[in-house]
Amino acid sequence: MIRSVYLLLFISFLVSCGKKEKPQEDKPERLLSVPQFSSDSAFWFTEKQVKFGPRVPNTPAHRATGDYLISKLKAYGAATTVQEFEATTFDRKKLFLRNIIASYFPEKQKRILLAAHWDTRPFADKDQQKPDAKFDGANDGASGVAVLLEIARTLAKNSPPDIGVDIILFDGEDWGEKESGNRISPPQGLDSWWCLGSQHWGKHKHKSNYSAYYGILLDMVGAKGAHFFQEGNSLEYAPKIVEKVWRTAARLGHSSLFVSQKEGSITDDHVFVNELAKIPMIDIIPFDPSGSFGDYHHTQKDNMSIISKETLGAVGSVLLNVIYYEE
Numbered sequence: 100m101i102r103s104v105y106l107l108l109f110i111s112f113l114v115s116c117g118k119k120e121k122p123q124e125d126k127p128e129r130l131l132s133v134p135q136f137s138s139d140s141a142f143w144f145t146e147k148q149v150k151f152g153p154r155v156p157n158t159p160a161h162r163a164t165g166d167y168l169i170s171k172l173k174a175y176g177a178a179t180t181v182q183e184f185e186a187t188t189f190d191r192k193k194l195f196l197r198n199i200i201a202s203y204f205p206e207k208q209k210r211i212l213l214a215a216h217w218d219t220r221p222f223a224d225k226d227q228q229k230p231d232a233k234f235d236g237a238n239d240g241a242s243g244v245a246v247l248l249e250i251a252r253t254l255a256k257n258s259p260p261d262i263g264v265d266i267i268l269f270d271g272e273d274w275g276e277k278e279s280g281n282r283i284s285p286p287q288g289l290d291s292w293w294c295l296g297s298q299h300w301g302k303h304k305h306k307s308n309y310s311a312y313y314g315i316l317l318d319m320v321g322a323k324g325a326h327f328f329q330e331g332n333s334l335e336y337a338p339k340i341v342e343k344v345w346r347t348a349a350r351l352g353h354s355s356l357f358v359s360q361k362e363g364s365i366t367d368d369h370v371f372v373n374e375l376a377k378i379p380m381i382d383i384i385p386f387d388p389s390g391s392f393g394d395y396h397h398t399q400k401d402n403m404s405i406i407s408k409e410t411l412g413a414v415g416s417v418l419l420n421v422i423y424y425e426e
Contacts, residue, residue: 134419137412175251178201189275199267201266203263217268234398242322250419270296302375315380317418319392334361
């Protein structure tokens, strides 16, 4: 009996010596239930803004659209702040502008900032037929605002993520110099004629001690056939956030839309959030190797006919996944 026990122990020893220890496996990615993003709703929000008319500052359409955006964000439960300010344009127009800030889960210390601009350029200066005409701006920038409105609606009706979310709709982004014309240097205190709202907010935050872990800017995110390359300033200021967003897009099957390749550096609202507010922010913006934003950019072609539910849905889904997977 004792001999049998020793024999069994000896066999067990040999077996254990013959086993190779498995290498430690990577921690599996968490599987979370992320709310569904409604591309139909985002499309509707885009169309709703367009129906007000071109959202050119100092016009009734601009005022009405701003009032609508404020009311919707409040209706979706956000703590909403309106930052009114004045600015002068390159062509000496005095504008009355409003940045609209909405906060979700203000008790959470770790926060993500999402942004888009809600104004429309006052002239279609890339339009060969009518360069002085007004245009709808369905893609530039109603689409980005629409995605953020749908994010707001989704946050309001679902379980909260682990982090807080702030939304800023910047005003006065698109009244920069005309495509053809003399370049006029901005006055002291203004870094660019473009992005007036983000410049103002970066210097005068709605809360003096406000900060965010990182930010994501949306600009022209609704067009058919869009490709979102990795923008140069985003890679300089916040490469880890670029990698996070594009990795999320690939996981969701959107790698053909979110192309993991650098193309161009663009002065957009994210530059001033980075430089003035000191918050690392990236820009999701369509671009192509030829340097074009599309033949509809700043023309009368920028209307609802170019808007794609699929593009809106992909961008919105990526954002929701980034939000809910953040710890």
